[in-house]
Amino acid sequence: MIDPFRQPSQGRDTALAVENVTVSIGRVAIVRDVSFHAHAGQVLAIIGPSGSGKTTLMKAISGDIAHDGRIFLNGADLRGLGPEPLADMRGVLPQSSQIAFPLTVAEVIGLGVPGHVATRNARAARISDALEKVGLGGFEGRSWPDLSGGEQQRVQLARVLCQVWEPVPEGASPRWLFLDEPVSSLDIKHQYQIMALAADYAARGGGVVAVMHDLNLTAAFADTVLVMKQGRRLAFGAGEEIFRPELLSRAYDFPLRLVPGAAGDRPVIVPSAGASFS
Numbered sequence: 001m002i003d004p005f006r007q008p009s010q011g012r013d014t015a016l017a018v019e020n021v022t023v024s025i026g027r028v029a030i031v032r033d034v035s036f037h038a039h040a041g042q043v044l045a046i047i048g049p050s051g052s053g054k055t056t057l058m059k060a061i062s063g064d065i066a067h068d069g070r071i072f073l074n075g076a077d078l079r080g081l082g083p084e085p086l087a088d089m090r091g092v093l094p095q096s097s098q099i100a101f102p103l104t105v106a107e108v109i110g111l112g113v114p115g116h117v118a119t120r121n122a123r124a125a126r127i128s129d130a131l132e133k134v135g136l137g138g139f140e141g142r143s144w145p146d147l148s149g150g151e152q153q154r155v156q157l158a159r160v161l162c163q164v165w166e167p168v169p170e171g172a173s174p175r176w177l178f179l180d181e182p183v184s185s186l187d188i189k190h191q192y193q194i195m196a197l198a199a200d201y202a203a204r205g206g207g208v209v210a211v212m213h214d215l216n217l218t219a220a221f222a223d224t225v226l227v228m229k230q231g232r233r234l235a236f237g238a239g240e241e242i243f244r245p246e247l248l249s250r251a252y253d254f255p256l257r258l259v260p261g262a263a264g265d266r267p268v269i270v271p272s273a274g275a276s277f278s
């Protein structure tokens with residue numbers, strides 16, 4: 001078991017270290033002085049109310065938006081990483097993806113396959129394998145705009161997987177999946193399937209950071225949880241420390257309680273009886 005609270009100097013070469021990060025848009029600080037560590041081999045979930053800065057924080061750790069403070073990925077300062085090393089180290093699933101052209105599914109996923117996968121057969125094989133992994137085997141020739149919302153979300157995940165296929169390339173640092181609401185458009189079976197896929201990536205040595213809204217799914221799959229509120233870190237810790245009704249109720253300004261599960265099942269988080277929905 002990896003200790004999620006070890007200091008950044010220990011094992012920084014296999015960690016995402018976020019140190020006093022502030023992200024400002026114009027003169028407004030949208031993410032304020034946030035620090036946390038994620039470790040390869042684990043799933044870190046970022047939760048918190050809508051508008052609390054989760055996506056903005058994900059953009060910062062992905063290297064897609066400027067930040068104050070410091071972010072290290074596998075020991076390298078994000079500011080010093082060029083686009084190619086960064087693309088090799090982490091794949092990013094954005095919260096929403098718009099594609100203006102009528103591409104096929106294989107063409108969309110092909111955008112993620114790195115250039116070193118040189119032969120047409122190798123590229124096609126990786127695309128097919130990725131589609132199988134997200135439960136869309138045989139979708140290669142389908143037209144992207146005609147897919148359902150949940151199918152498009154899984155195709156985008158397949159594209160990201162293709163980019164960082166091996167969680168730990170031989171002799172190299174671990175790779176990372178940065179997923180912003182990866183299961184928001186999916187039915188319950190596919191939510192579990194995709195979260196299991198992310199957990200498997202971590203179990204094979206990669207790092208996973210996922211923004212989540214579903215608290216019960218988060219409890220089921222996250223090793224460590226960062227709670228955001230109004231641009232700040234409200235809490236950070238192992239799942240069992242975070243899944244306390246008082247803390248979650250404070251995070252969401254909404255009364256929540258834990259209901260014990262049947263034997264062997266984990267408790268579930270539900271609104272408190274008498275909660276006001278206004």
Ligand SMILES: Nc1ncnc2c1ncn2[C@@H]1O[C@H](COP(=O)(O)OP(=O)(O)OP(=O)(O)O)[C@@H](O)[C@H]1O
Pocket residue numbers: 025030048049050051052053054055056057095
């Ligand atoms: N480019 C921008 N210009 C102005 N305000 C922005 C910009 N990007 C984000 N914001 C604001 O910053 C806050 C945080 O946005 P962010 O997208 O990070 O929230 P979030 O936690 O991901 O929310 P959700 O759960 O709804 O996706 C919001 O109030 C949003 O309106």
Ligand SMILES: [Mg+2]
Pocket residue numbers: 054055056095180
């Ligand atoms: Mg968001």
